[in-house]
Amino acid sequence: MKVLASYNIKGGVGKTSTAVNLGYLAAREGARVLVWDLDPQGAASFYFRVKPKIKGGSKRLLRRKREILDTIKGTDYRNLDLLPADFSNRNLELVLDHGNKRRRGLRKIIKPLRDHYDFLIIDCAPSISLVSENVFDISDALLVPTIPTTLSLRTLSTLIDFRVKHGLSDVQLLPFFSMVDRRKNLHRLIVERPPKKLSMMLDSYIPFASEVEKMGVRRAPLATYAGHSRAAAAFEQLWDEVKSNLEKPRD
Amino acid sequence: MSWNCQFDIPGEINLRALIRNLQELVPCSVESENSLSRTFYDTYDWRLYASGRVMEELRINKNTATTYLRPLNRTTAQACATTTGQPIRFLCDLPQHDMRDRLAPIIEMRALLPVARMRCRVTSLRLLDKIEKTVAYLDLEENRLASASGRHRGDIIRRASVVPVKGYVADARRLARLLSENMGLERAGSDMLITALAAIGRKPGDYSSKVDVQLDPHAHADVAGKVVLRRLLEIMQANENGIRQNIDSEFLHDFRVAVRRTRSALGQFKRVFPERAVNRYLRDFQWLQQDTGPARDMDVYLLNFATYQSLVEPSLRPALAPLQKFLRQNRDTQYRRLTRALDSVRYNKLITDWQAFLDKPSPGTSTLKNATRPVVDVASERIWRLFRRAIKTGGAISDDSPAQELHELRKTCKKLRYMVEFSQSMYPQGDIKKLVAALKQLQNNLGDFNDYQVQSDVLQQFSEKIHARGTDGPQTLMAIGNLVAALRHKRESAREAFYSHYRKFARPRVAARFQRLFRHAANGSRDDNMQ
Numbered sequence A: 001m002k003v004l005a006s007y008n009i010k011g012g013v014g015k016t017s018t019a020v021n022l023g024y025l026a027a028r029e030g031a032r033v034l035v036w037d038l039d040p041q042g043a044a045s046f047y048f049r050v051k052p053k054i055k056g057g058s059k060r061l062l063r064r065k066r067e068i069l070d071t072i073k074g075t076d077y078r079n080l081d082l083l084p085a086d087f088s089n090r091n092l093e094l095v096l097d098h099g100n101k102r103r104r105g106l107r108k109i110i111k112p113l114r115d116h117y118d119f120l121i122i123d124c125a126p127s128i129s130l131v132s133e134n135v136f137d138i139s140d141a142l143l144v145p146t147i148p149t150t151l152s153l154r155t156l157s158t159l160i161d162f163r164v165k166h167g168l169s170d171v172q173l174l175p176f177f178s179m180v181d182r183r184k185n186l187h188r189l190i191v192e193r194p195p196k197k198l199s200m201m202l203d204s205y206i207p208f209a210s211e212v213e214k215m216g217v218r219r220a221p222l223a224t225y226a227g228h229s230r231a232a233a234a235f236e237q238l239w240d241e242v243k244s245n246l247e248k249p250r251d
Numbered sequence B: 001m002s003w004n005c006q007f008d009i010p011g012e013i014n015l016r017a018l019i020r021n022l023q024e025l026v027p028c029s030v031e032s033e034n035s036l037s038r039t040f041y042d043t044y045d046w047r048l049y050a051s052g053r054v055m056e057e058l059r060i061n062k063n064t065a066t067t068y069l070r071p072l073n074r075t076t077a078q079a080c081a082t083t084t085g086q087p088i089r090f091l092c093d094l095p096q097h098d099m100r101d102r103l104a105p106i107i108e109m110r111a112l113l114p115v116a117r118m119r120c121r122v123t124s125l126r127l128l129d130k131i132e133k134t135v136a137y138l139d140l141e142e143n144r145l146a147s148a149s150g151r152h153r154g155d156i157i158r159r160a161s162v163v164p165v166k167g168y169v170a171d172a173r174r175l176a177r178l179l180s181e182n183m184g185l186e187r188a189g190s191d192m193l194i195t196a197l198a199a200i201g202r203k204p205g206d207y208s209s210k211v212d213v214q215l216d217p218h219a220h221a222d223v224a225g226k227v228v229l230r231r232l233l234e235i236m237q238a239n240e241n242g243i244r245q246n247i248d249s250e251f252l253h254d255f256r257v258a259v260r261r262t263r264s265a266l267g268q269f270k271r272v273f274p275e276r277a278v279n280r281y282l283r284d285f286q287w288l289q290q291d292t293g294p295a296r297d298m299d300v301y302l303l304n305f306a307t308y309q310s311l312v313e314p315s316l317r318p319a320l321a322p323l324q325k326f327l328r329q330n331r332d333t334q335y336r337r338l339t340r341a342l343d344s345v346r347y348n349k350l351i352t353d354w355q356a357f358l359d360k361p362s363p364g365t366s367t368l369k370n371a372t373r374p375v376v377d378v379a380s381e382r383i384w385r386l387f388r389r390a391i392k393t394g395g396a397i398s399d400d401s402p403a404q405e406l407h408e409l410r411k412t413c414k415k416l417r418y419m420v421e422f423s424q425s426m427y428p429q430g431d432i433k434k435l436v437a438a439l440k441q442l443q444n445n446l447g448d449f450n451d452y453q454v455q456s457d458v459l460q461q462f463s464e465k466i467h468a469r470g471t472d473g474p475q476t477l478m479a480i481g482n483l484v485a486a487l488r489h490k491r492e493s494a495r496e497a498f499y500s501h502y503r504k505f506a507r508p509r510v511a512a513r514f515q516r517l518f519r520h521a522a523n524g525s526r527d528d529n530m531q
C-alpha cells in the first residue's frame, strides 16, 4: 500500500480537490483506494456525500486498531472508499500527544489497512502540527498543491526546510502548481520558470477552472461530470506523473 | 465482507413494472442501462473453480472491460481489474494489482480460457439515502447465453442482484427484504456460472490430468489394465488441441505425462497383454515421447527463466536476454515440429490402433500368466517389488556412487509412484495419501538433482550456440556461465540433501505401511527372496 498525503501548510490551495480527484482516478484504473479525510472540516467527506460523523470519534479510532476497518464507508464509486472526517479529529493531536512515540502514532493505526488497499490518500488540514508530522512519517509522498505566488513559494520553502530539519527526508516531496490562472502574468512567469530550489516541482499543473469549483455543488469527482474538460485532463496527467515518481527508485 | 444476494426473476415479471413498484417503496434511481458481454474464465483444468473462485469479465465495448474475481456463490468481488483491448490470457496480461497477486499461486502458468459467454442487459438501480448518497445497488440482469457456435440464441437467465456498499450493509439487507417480502422474488439456487454451464451442457471440472479411475480389485488384470490405459489415452486426446493451438505449456506437459504413464503401465503389467502388442506400443510411445521432448524442454527453460535470472548476479541479469530470445525462437520451431508429429501418419495410426486394442473386449481366458489374475494381486506384487528395488538401490548409495545410481533410483520411484496412483482406488485412501506424500519428497529431491544436472549441461551448450551466432556480447557468455555455476551448486546441494530425504522415505513406518498394503499378495512370488 502506497501512502500519499495531500498537504500544504496553507489553506484553500486545492488539497481536497487533489485528494478526491486523484483518489477517483486511481480507483477507476482498478486500484483499491482509501481516501482518509483527516481534516476536521470534512470537505472530502462532503464531496463523497458521507456523513462526517463516526461513532466514538478519533479517540476510539486510535485505541481500537481493527475498528478503523469498520469505520470505512464505500463511496458511489467502485474500489474507492472513504474514512470519514470526524469533528473530534480536532482531538487527534491531543491523542497522539499522549503516546510515547509521538511521531509514530499513526503507523499502528493504518497497519490493518495495508492488506486491503493499494493506495491510501490522506486529505490533510492546513497546518503544521504533530498530526502532520505523523502524516509525514507514514507517507511515501506528499502531494503539495502550490498556487504560483511568491508567498506560496516561500511557504513551500519552509516545508522543505522543515522536512530536512526533522529528519523526514524519507518522504518524497511532490509539489505541483495548482489553481494556475494563465491570464495572470505572475502565475505564468512562475509556472514557466520555477525557482531553482524547487527542482522537484512536477511538470503537471492544475489550471484554475470553474468546473473544479463546481465539485462543491455536484458533490462528485470532476471526471464524473466534466470528463472532457481541461482541468480533468490536468488531473489525469498529474496522476500519471505521481505514479511514475512513486515507481522511480529513490536515492 | 462476504455477501450473496441474488434473486431469480420469473419470466412473467416485467422489468419495468418491477422497477416502478420498487420506486414506490424506496427512493432509488436508475443509474444506467447497459448492454455488455459477460464471459466466465477458467483454466483448462478448472483451477479457479477447484479453488472456489469465479472470474468473470464484463465487456462494455471492444476497448473497455472489467474483470472480477469473486468466491463461488458470492456476488461481492475480492478483486477487480480494468483492462483495455486485448482479452486476458495469462497473469501478465493483468495490471499489477491485487488480482494478479491473488491469482498467481492458483493459476500459475496456465492460460485463462472462456468457459461460458452471454450477452447481458443490466439495469442498475441505486438505492439512495437523504443526501442522495448511494447506499446499495440493485442490478437487474437479463443474460442470454451464447451457444457453442457463438450466436446469441441460447437460454435466458434473469436475475436481480443486491450489491451492498461498505458501511451501509443494513440498507442492502433492507432492500433484499423488500424484494423477497414485498415483491415475492425467490433467492437464486446456484451461482450464475453453474447455471450457465449447466445450460450449455458443461460440467465444471470436466478435465483433470489425474488418473482417477475406479478399479474393481477382483477384475481381471487385463480388463483393469485397459481401464487405466483408456483413461490415459483420454488425457492425451484431451490435450491435443491445446498443443496444436499453442495455448499454454501445460497441454504438452499433461500429454507427455500421460504418454510416460502409458509406457510405465505397459512395462509394469508384465504378462498381462500379448508380448508382441506390448513391444510395438512401447516402441511407438517411446518414439512419441522422444519426439515431443525438445518442445517440452523449451517450455521448461522458459518457465524457469525468472528463477534463472534470480540466480545470476544482478549486474549480469540484462545480459540473459539473448538466452531468452534464443529459447523463444527454439520453442516456436519445436512447436511447429510437434504439430507435424501430431499430424503424422505414424501418430494417427498409433492412436487408431491403440484405441482399437483398448476397445477390444478381453478374452476372459488367457495363456498369459497374469492376464486373468485379480488386478489387486498383480498391482500389489508390482508395487511391493518396485518398493523393494527402490530400497535396495537407495540404500546402496553413498558419496562415491556415480550419478547414474541416483538416476536409476529416480526412475524406479517414478514407476512406483505411477503404479500406486493407478491402483489407488483399491486401497485405503489415507494410506495411499501418506505413501504418495513420502514418495513425493524423495522424488522431488531426485528430480532436482537430475534437472540441475541436465539444465546446467544444456544451458552450457546453448551458450556455445548463441555465441557461435555472434549476436551476443561477452556479457552474455559470462551471465550464462554464472547461471551454469549456480545450477551446479544447486545440484550439489540436492545431492547432499539426498540422504536425509532417503532416510525419511526408508523409515520403518513407511516400509511397514508398504508391507501391510502390498506384500500379502506378493507372497509366494518367486522374486520374493529378500526378507
Ligand SMILES: Nc1ncnc2c1ncn2[C@@H]1O[C@H](COP(=O)(O)OP(=O)(O)OP(=O)(O)O)[C@@H](O)[C@H]1O
Pocket: A010, A011, A012, A013, A014, A015, A016, A017, A018, A039, A043, A124, A125, A126, A178, A179, A180, A206, A207, A208, A209, A210, A212, A213, A214, A215, A216, A231
Ligand atoms: N483548480 C481550481 N480551480 C478553481 N477552483 C478551485 C480549484 N481547486 C480548488 N478550487 C476551489 O477552491 C476552494 C479550495 O479548494 P480545496 O478545498 O481543494 O483546497 P484545500 O487546500 O483543501 O482547502 P482547505 O485548506 O480549506 O482544506 C474550493 O472551493 C475549490 O472548489
Ligand SMILES: [Mg+2]
Pocket: A015, A016, A017, A039, A043, A123, A124
Ligand atoms: Mg481541504
